[in-house]
Each structure stands twice: as C-alpha cells, then as structure tokens.
Amino acid sequence: MSxxxxxxxxxxxxxxxxxxxxxxxxxxxxxxxxxxxxxxxxYIVYSGTTAIMVQAFIVLTMASMWNLLAGYAGLxxxxxxxxxxxGAYFVLILAINGTSPFAALPVAAIGSGVAALPLWWLVSRLxxxxxxxxxxxxxxxxxxxxxxxxxxGGGTGMPLPxxxxxxxxxxxxxxxxxxxxxxxxxxxxxxxxxxxxxxLVLTAIRDDEVAARSSGARxxxxxxxxxxxxxxxxxxxxxxxxISQLQVQPGAVFSIQWTAEMAFVTIIGGLGTxxxxxxxxxxxxxxxxxxxxxNAWYLIILGLVAIFMALFARRGLWGLVDAxxxxxxxxxGYWLRLDK
Amino acid sequence: MSWVNAIIQGVxxxxxxxxxxxxxxxMFGVMKVVNLAHGDLAVVAGYVAIGVITVTHIPVLWSFLIxxxxxxxxxxxxxxxxxxxALDRSVLATLMVTFGLSVVIENGLLQFFTANTxxxxxxxxxxxxxxxxxxxxxxxxxxxxxxxxxxxxxxLQYFLSATRYGRLxxxxxxxxxxxxxxxxxxxxxxxIAAAVAFGTVALGGIAYGMYAQLAPTTGTDxxxxxxxxxxxxxxxxxxxxxxxxxxxxxxxxxxxxxxxISDETLAGFIVFLAVLxxxxxxxxxRGAQS
Numbered sequence: 001m002s003x004x005x006x007x008x009x010x011x012x013x014x015x016x017x018x019x020x021x022x023x024x025x026x027x028x029x030x031x032x033x034x035x036x037x038x039x040x041x042x043y044i045v046y047s048g049t050t051a052i053m054v055q056a057f058i059v060l061t062m063a064s065m066w067n068l069l070a071g072y073a074g075l076x077x078x079x080x081x082x083x084x085x086x087g088a089y090f091v092l093i094l095a096i097n098g099t100s101p102f103a104a105l106p107v108a109a110i111g112s113g114v115a116a117l118p119l120w121w122l123v124s125r126l127x128x129x130x131x132x133x134x135x136x137x138x139x140x141x142x143x144x145x146x147x148x149x150x151x152x153g154g155g156t157g158m159p160l161p162x163x164x165x166x167x168x169x170x171x172x173x174x175x176x177x178x179x180x181x182x183x184x185x186x187x188x189x190x191x192x193x194x195x196x197x198x199x200l201v202l203t204a205i206r207d208d209e210v211a212a213r214s215s216g217a218r219x220x221x222x223x224x225x226x227x228x229x230x231x232x233x234x235x236x237x238x239x240x241x242x243i244s245q246l247q248v249q250p251g252a253v254f255s256i257q258w259t260a261e262m263a264f265v266t267i268i269g270g271l272g273t274x275x276x277x278x279x280x281x282x283x284x285x286x287x288x289x290x291x292x293x294x295n296a297w298y299l300i301i302l303g304l305v306a307i308f309m310a311l312f313a314r315r316g317l318w319g320l321v322d323a324x325x326x327x328x329x330x331x332x333g334y335w336l337r338l339d340k
Numbered sequence: 341m342s343w344v345n346a347i348i349q350g351v352x353x354x355x356x357x358x359x360x361x362x363x364x365x366x367m368f369g370v371m372k373v374v375n376l377a378h379g380d381l382a383v384v385a386g387y388v389a390i391g392v393i394t395v396t397h398i399p400v401l402w403s404f405l406i407x408x409x410x411x412x413x414x415x416x417x418x419x420x421x422x423x424x425x426a427l428d429r430s431v432l433a434t435l436m437v438t439f440g441l442s443v444v445i446e447n448g449l450l451q452f453f454t455a456n457t458x459x460x461x462x463x464x465x466x467x468x469x470x471x472x473x474x475x476x477x478x479x480x481x482x483x484x485x486x487x488x489x490x491x492x493x494x495x496l497q498y499f500l501s502a503t504r505y506g507r508l509x510x511x512x513x514x515x516x517x518x519x520x521x522x523x524x525x526x527x528x529x530x531x532i533a534a535a536v537a538f539g540t541v542a543l544g545g546i547a548y549g550m551y552a553q554l555a556p557t558t559g560t561d562x563x564x565x566x567x568x569x570x571x572x573x574x575x576x577x578x579x580x581x582x583x584x585x586x587x588x589x590x591x592x593x594x595x596x597x598x599x600x601i602s603d604e605t606l607a608g609f610i611v612f613l614a615v616l617x618x619x620x621x622x623x624x625x626r627g628a629q630s
Binding site: 304 | 368372373374376422425426429431432433434435436437439440441443444447448450451560561564565568569571572576602605606609610612613616617620
C-alpha cells in the first residue's frame with residue numbers, strides 16, 4: 001500500500017537538501033530534557049498542578065490531531081468528539097470487564113482508529129463544509145447509539161471502575177504519566193509521519209491537489225490515513241479523559257466543546273505547524289485558569305480570538321514567532337543549500 | 341392509524357426543516373460558504389422575536405415583519421465583513437470563522453439568557469389548536485409552517501429565476517470573475533444572497549420557537565444538523581430537494597418516535613447515513629457534487 005505511484009526521478013546536482021538549518025541534535029536533546037523534566041513533575045509539584053497538566057496533555061493531543069486533519073490534510077472535522085467519546089467508552093467497557101484502565105488506554109486508542117475506517121467511508125463522500133457537518137452528525141449518531149446500551153450507563157453514564165485499592169497520590173501520578181506518554185507518542189508519531197512520504201504527499205495536495213494527483217499522489221489514501229491517525233489520537237485523549245475524570249458521561253465525552261477547543265487551540269497557536277498546537281495549548285491553559293470562574297466566557301474569548309486569527313493571522317502565534325526567528329522545533333520541511 | 345398519523349406529522353415538520361435547509365443550501369450554492377453558525381443564527385432570530393414581542397407588544401405573528409429585515413441586514417453585514425474576509429483567504433478559513441461564530445453565539449446566549457428553554461406565542465390558538473380528520477389530529481401550526489415553507493421555496497424560485505437580483509446571484513454563483521467583468525459587483529451580490537438566506541433563517545427560527553422550545557444549544561444539536569441532513573438527503577444544490585429531504589427526515593423521525601420515543605433523532609440520522617452510503621448525490625440528483 002504505497003502512498004505514491006512511482007514516477008521517474010532525475011537526480012540534479014549543484015545543491016544539497018537538508019532538514020534543518022540548525023543542528024537537529026540540539027533541538028532533539030532539548031525536547032528530551034523537557035520530557036524528562038516533565039516526567040519528574042509528580043515528585044516536585046502538588047497534585048493540583050499535575051491534574052491541570054493532565055488537562056493540558058488532553059487538549060494538546062487533541063489539538064495536534066485536529067491540526068494534522070485541518071492543517072495538513074485540509075479536512076475540517078467538527079466531529080472529532082466522536083473519537084474522544086469512543087476512546088472514553090472503550091476504556092470504560094474494558095474496565096468493566098476487569099482490565100486496568102491504564103492497560104485499556106492503548107487498546108482504546110487503536111479501537112477508535114479502527115472505528116474511524118467505516119466512518120471515513122461514509123463522510124469521505126462529501127467535501128469541505130459538508131464534510132464538516134457530516135462528521136458532526138456522525139458524532140451525534142455515535143452518541144445516540146451508545147446511549148441505548150444501559151449496561152454501560154445508558155444516557156446518564158457511570159463511574160469508571162478498576163481503581164479500587166489505588167492510593168490517591170499514586171493514581172494522580174500514574175494518570176499524569178499516562179497523559180505525558182500519550183502526548184509524547186502523539187507528537188512523535190505526527191512528526192515522523194510528516195517527515196516521511198505522507199508529509200510530502202500532504203504538502204503536495206495542499207499546494208495543488210490536481211497537480212499532486214497527476215504526479216501520482218494517492219490523495220484519498222493519504223486523507224484516510226490522516227483520518228485514522230486522528231481517530232487513534234483523539235481516542236487516546238478520550239481514554240485519558242475518562243481516567244482523569246473517573247467517570248464517563250455521554251453528554252460530556254461527546255460534547256462539541258472538545259472539537260471547539262482543539263480547533264481554537266490549533267488556530268490560535270498556528271495551523272499547519274507542529275509547534276502551533278503546543279503554543280496554543282499554553283495560551284488556552286492560561287486563559288482557562290484565569291477565566292475559570294466565568295463559566296462560558298473562556299470559550300467565547302477563545303472563539304473570538306480564533307476568528308480574529310483565522311482572518312488576520314492565518315499562521316497563528318507560531319507564525320508570528322517563526323516570521324521573526326525563522327525557527328523550527330520540529331523540522332519536517334527541507335532547506336535547499338546551493339553548493340558554492 | 342398511529343402510523344398514518346406519524347407520517348402526516350413527519351411530512352408537516354419536514355416543512356420546518358426545509359425552511360432551515362434552503363438558507364444553508366443557498367449560501368453554499370452561491371458563495372460556497374457552509375455556514376456552521378446557521379442554526380445558532382436561527383436561535384438568535386427566535387430570541388430577537390421574543391424580545392421584540394415583549395418590548396413592543398405587537399401580535400406574535402407580526403413579529404416577523406421586524407425580525408426578518410433585522411436578520412437580513414445582519415446577513416448582509418456579516419457577509420460583507422467577516423465572511424467575505426474569510427472567503428478571500430480560503431474555504432478552510434470560512435469553516436473556521438463560522439465554527440468560531442457558532443461557538444461564540446451559543447456560549448454568549450448561554451451566558452446572557454441561561455440554559456432555560458423559551459417558546460414563542462405559547463398561549464396562541466394557532467399554536468395549541470388543532471383540527472381532526474377522522475381519528476387523526478392535525479395541529480394548525482405544523483400546517484401553517486409547512487405552507488410557509490412552500491411559499492418561501494416558491495418565492496425563492498421566483499426570485500432566483502425571474503428577478504434582476506436573482507439573475508445576478510445565479511450569474512455570480514456560476515462564475516464570479518466573469519460576472520464581475522460584466523459589471524456585477526460580486527461582493528454586493530453575495531451580500532444580497534446572504535441577506536435572503538438570513539431572512540429564511542429568521543422565519544425558521546420564529547417557526548421553531550412556536551413549534552418547539554428554543555434553548556442556546558438548539559442551534560447546533562437540532563437545527564444545523566437537521567437542516568444539513570435535509571440538504572444531503574434531498575440532494576446538494578437543489579431547492580426543492582430541501583423540501584423532499586426535510587419531509588423524508590421528518591417522516592423518519594416520527595416513525596422512529598413511534599417505535600420508541602427516544603429514537604426520534606437517531607432514526608432521522610440513520611436515514612441520513614443510509615442516503616450518504618447508498619446514494620451520496622441525494623434523492624434528487626443534479627449530477628454535480630462539490
């Protein structure tokens with residue numbers, strides 16, 4: 001299953017192509033240090049802080065997936081809450097049957113990815129805006145179907161079993177590490193995917209779909225792959241959500257609010273860059289923490305900022321940083337160096 | 341007998357869905373904008389109607405004389421400013437902007453008017469009254485809404501096919517650069533089309549407020565999704581298709597409700613998904629998919 005049908009390539013001389021202008025080792029080492037420091041957090045900060053961090057991990061994972069969909073594959077999905085909900089329910093179902101919720105997390109992620117296949121078959125028949133609403137209808141349908149099963153809580157949901165005997169402090173720490181692991185794996189997977197053939201094909205589609213098709217890029221397959229990967233990622237985030245809230249409620253896990261958050265975070269941070277959602281998540285968490293006592297206000301402000309960004313700063317905050325510093329933390333493109 | 345009743349009620353409520361769907365379809369057909377805030381704007385229209393009725397004490401039914409022009413002006417202004425701004429950038433931007441609008445409107449309504457549901461003209465004879473044919477009770481209101489929908493669709497068809505602005509809209513929808521060269525300011529024409537679409541949204545919002553109850557979340561979890569399902573079932577880009585789609589959706593929901601009251605919405609969506617799977621071009625096919 002190759003993404004590209006082979007075409008004849010002609011080697012050209014006189015220049016070198018590199019991934020980054022700076023040494024990748026340094027940014028790699030920097031990322032590693034950040035991850036190690038983050039991993040030590042449960043030992044150095046209060047559990048209240050790690051709980052907030054888990055929320056940030058969930059938002060970052062979801063936003064990175066939405067970014068992959070909208071920023072790279074041109075698929076604006078407003079139904080990603082379908083996968084958040086499915087992930088949460090997969091964890092719940094496995095936990096009811098005696099699996100540890102933490103062990104259930106990877107299974108839930110893969111399950112959501114598998115579920116993405118038939119859903120893709122349905123929604124891929126529509127384009128752009130109609131694709132968007134179709135994903136929304138799909139998410140509503142999945143929720144209505146799940147609500148019919150009273151053994152998993154029906155319309156009211158149920159608490160997540162499987163935590164009996166867990167020390168509360170240990171549970172918070174485990175949840176935090178699970179969140180960190182999900183986020184790191186998600187970012188790494190996206191980075192590697194975009195560095196490879198898929199990234200090249202997606203860039204070609206973004207620049208000119210017809211030209212990409214005629215050069216042998218398999219557009220449909222590339223988009224399906226992205227949709228499935230986003231399903232896996234949002235499923236993992238949903239599973240994490242279930243574990244961090246210790247309960248699963250259909251109205252909450254299938255809420256459009258998740259898609260609103262992932263979209264706004266991505267648009268504010270910077271659509272089409274891996275760094276964008278990271279920056280967006282930081283902005284989001286600051287806003288949410290300062291405005292948390294004003295109920296719906298943080299979502300209103302976030303929405304207004306996102307509209308402003310979509311109109312006037314299409315590449316988001318990271319675009320503004322990048323324009324000044326020419327910085328890439330995750331180099332997925334190429335630099336052309338002419339030989340002197 | 342209850343099945344016949346369900347089908348009749350479904351057909352009638354289909355008119356309401358068509359009222360929402362035709363505006364969505366018009367905006368997509370002309371501007372290629374899928375307005376994700378479509379349903380929320382209908383709720384805004386309903387809330388404006390409630391406000392107008394409370395303040396001016398005009399008869400409930402005449403509130404549309406104020407609300408429709410207000411929404412039409414809002415449509416023109418929104419189109420000329422942020423929607424056109426988004427269109428000039430990309431299709432992606434229009435989706436992000438209208439989705440942002442949707443979330444902002446919904447949470448704004450929630451913040452200022454709480455999550456309480458509100459009805460329009462709840463005591464009126466038109467709203468509560470009904471007549472019976474044999475054993476079947478039919479409300480005056482669903483019939484009135486259905487007739488309104490048919491009149492609106494006839495009016496739209498006349499407007500698009502026989503009036504000067506209608507011709508301009510069709511010309512711009514076909515090829516906006518060519519229309520521009522021939523002297524039509526496509527931005528202004530887009531504004532007019534948006535004004536017309538928002539006018540239908542206003543009627544739909546008032547009708548919904550009388551037929552059921554309005555709440556801040558009604559705009560997305562009911563109106564937008566049902567309108568969209570009606571558009572897809574009927575066939576993209578077809579005006580009368582929206583009525584057919586609305587009717588099919590309405591009947592599916594009422595039959596679902598007959599099986600189990602909690603299955604009303606689900607039954608409608610399953611029919612929508614079945615159409616998407618088996619006949620993605622919709623029941624009335626125009627051949628062209630975009």
